[in-house]
């Protein structure tokens with residue numbers, strides 16, 4: 001019997017009580033090695049664990065909330081803001097599993113991408129920025145908090161009205177931010193921007209959709225301007241826990257693959273490079289438009 005060999009069944013106590021720091025290395029190794037061997041069996045096994053209730057189906061926990069998808073999709077604005085704010089739910093088991101989730105390099109990478117965007121905004125004197133799939137806008141809030149006199153105007157395209165409402169509240173209805181409630185797949189901008197930024201969106205797209213959307217975005221960048229797209233890296237060490245424990249599936253990509261997709265989208269004469277945040281998990285494709 002395949003599932004009997006999966007040690008998740010042996011750690012019911014760990015699942016119910018939640019891991020301590022000393023368990024993290026073992027747990028990570030377990031998720032990675034078992035998932036690598038037989039992903040479908042591990043996913044099935046974890047469904048059995050969920051059927052017993054507990055942390056992994058509790059909206060109070062990071063993994064349970066992500067699994068339940070209360071807004072209809074994984075990685076919604078509220079989950080992302082839980083990662084940004086180092087949220088821990090109440091109750092010992094939830095708190096321990098949230099400690100584990102927040103300690104993962106992927107969670108660190110999400111927090112780092114907030115800092116990455118803020119650094120980008122601070123390093124340039126930008127008058128107009130387009131932020132696609134803006135989510136909670138914690139990054140924008142922290143940028144304006146740090147630069148209260150900034151005259152950078154930021155347009156945010158976001159399809160989820162609940163995300164916009166949440167963000168509006170967070171940034172205290174700052175008039176430098178304009179929200180456009182649209183699906184980026186169908187939205188057409190009539191303007192160009194010095195910086196077009198999108199994180200936490202393109203790694204949900206297949207290659208075909210990635211190229212289709214990117215082709216359109218290239219036309220929204222001013223001559224000499226920049227387009228930056230975030231994407232989780234191929235080889236992400238948290239892929240197993242994200243997919244099994246959180247039901248969070250992404251299209252992971254290598255730097256070379258991102259450059260290839262950019263060329264396919266028509267950025268043939270743009271300067272292209274791929275950078276990463278300190279955890280090395282969130283890649284950023286930078287495309288500079290010829291002046």
Ligand SMILES: C[S@@+](CC[C@H](N)C(=O)[O-])C[C@H]1O[C@@H](n2cnc3c(N)ncnc32)[C@H](O)[C@@H]1O
Nearest residue numbers: 075077133134135158159160163183184199200
């Ligand atoms: C993972 S969050 C990222 C939020 C933000 N960029 C960040 O990094 O903090 C993804 C956001 O993209 C939005 N989104 C997903 N698909 C979209 C689409 N096709 N058009 C516009 N927004 C979209 C979701 O509603 C959600 O708020």
